[in-house]
Amino acid sequence: MPEIIWTIIEASIKALAVVGGIQLMAALNVYLERKISAFAQNRIGPNRVGPFGTLQPFADVFKLFLKEDIVPKNADKFFHSLAPVLSLSIAIAVWAVIPFSSYVDIGDRRIYMGIAPDINVGLLFILAMTSVGVYGITLAGWSSNNKYSLLGGLRSSAQMISYELSMGLSLIGIVLITGSLSLNDIVNHQLAWDGWRWNIFLQPVGFVIFLITAFAETNRAPFDLPEAEPELVGGFNTEYSGMKFGMFFLAEYANMTTSSVLIVLFYLGGWALPVPAETLGLKDGSIALAAAHFLVFFIKVLMLLFFFIWVRWSIPRFRYDQLMNLGWKILLPISLLNVLLTALGVLYLK
Amino acid sequence: MLQSIPLEYYLIISAVIFIIGSIGVITRRNAIIIFMSIELMLNAVNLTLVSFSSFLGDVSGQIFVFFVMSVAAAEAAIGLAIILALFRSKQTIYVDEVNLLKW
């Protein structure tokens, strides 16, 4: 079967590229976070390793590799080692269905930029993976045999369950408008109107809800209660050290990248060029057009990453009861209403 | 590519899982593990329904699985709430220690 062999080769190359890309993005995030936080606090930030401190994240990782790996005496050894692996692998698994550019035609073979972006349950897969992502943190909290870790793990699972609902409901609006669960279709639907039929214009309320829940699902400030350092020492990763801690760290930044990418794909037009491709003289399926699409996409993702970091260093953390009130009493009713209004709109206007 | 597995294999797997679940329900004392064993049995039935649905080319099996999942979700919410209430009043979730009708 030569066809299946080609498919496997194509998928492996894409998978390697995606995994490598996520690691690089995590490094970029760490650098941006340290620089922007320094700027926000009137400091200089990393400036010793490499030009402008750009190699600082790599130095951090080497430091983590060389650290001693400590497992607490009464910890559950198996789950203590499993938890970080689970966290990181699920953060990467989401990328199986995420496209990051249009397609390239090589010969008579159409290659989509993404491992399996046109699978017709892509959106459900993403929701499933984000909801499974909580296991890493919860298990880390439980297996460390430490009260702070346990509290962090409990908070994390409660928070994820609460915000997942609003996240799913806000995406239903998009599914209603697009009529498909495949991420490629969702982006292609936004390419109409000369590339300006972005879902943010059709679904402003859904966008705000998705943005808030994305912060909550990635445990980023102001929703970083699972690792609230003034209350819980280090939260779920109190008892972790060395590369196991590094894996949680990587998973957090990978999740941040994933959330930004998802917001761009779902609401901000994906790789839609600001002007039609014909005016730039680019053909469908050419490498140049795919590169231009990727560039637009990447710039949008970078701006969202900046936004994520900006919010973290500007807004104080929620109290736990405020978090639950926001999730259940405000976001959930609004997202239900949004689904209802979108359904009426699709029924009568489309 | 995938036709080579006969329906009977799926049914036998599902029967084995169902029996494992039922043994769990009968032998364990911890209410949460009993609850999980019931989920195992439900899933075994789901596997049977989906395999029949795919082999017969009839969608109603999968629709049924959809309903089973909704009922399982409702059951999880209620069951876990009952377990919590039980723990609060008896400080145990072992079913053989809960032997009074009224306390």
Place this chain on the structure above:
Amino acid sequence: MTLSVVLFAVLSILAIASALVTITSKHPIRSAMGLVFHFFMLAGLYLTLSAQFIAALQVLVYAGAIMVLVIFVIMLLNLGDEEKLKYKVNPRQVIGIFLGAALLVMLGTIYVTNVSVAGFNKEIAANIGTAQFLGNELYTKYIFPVEAIGILLTAAIVGAIVLAKRKLN
């Protein structure tokens, strides 16, 4: 052909093994993680049956929602290992295993002797497994059960809140 056989064998053996882990481990968290793994393997088996929507729902509902809730409760109650009973041989276990074996033999004979269906048609199966087809069926032919399930879920939410809430006084 061999690829699909290997896939099926691995998935089903892992599914049965993790089901056994679920009912045999002492600590409920280990049971729960065994069950989560079992659900993933079942999702894989659904994929070999071309039921992709059900496979995604399996992970989303069972692994993502129900089991997170179960683990949350286990951690909240801070349960430890299940202690042994006082007597050595638990009659309930003996009876349970015996009954289970009898049931297995019964189901096995019924399935192996009495089932005869036409072969697996991948095109038809892949068509009915999509979200679009299932959604159409659900909201036209099965609209009444969907509404009933909605009422059931609402009742379950209310019931869970009433049961879990502390007495106000």
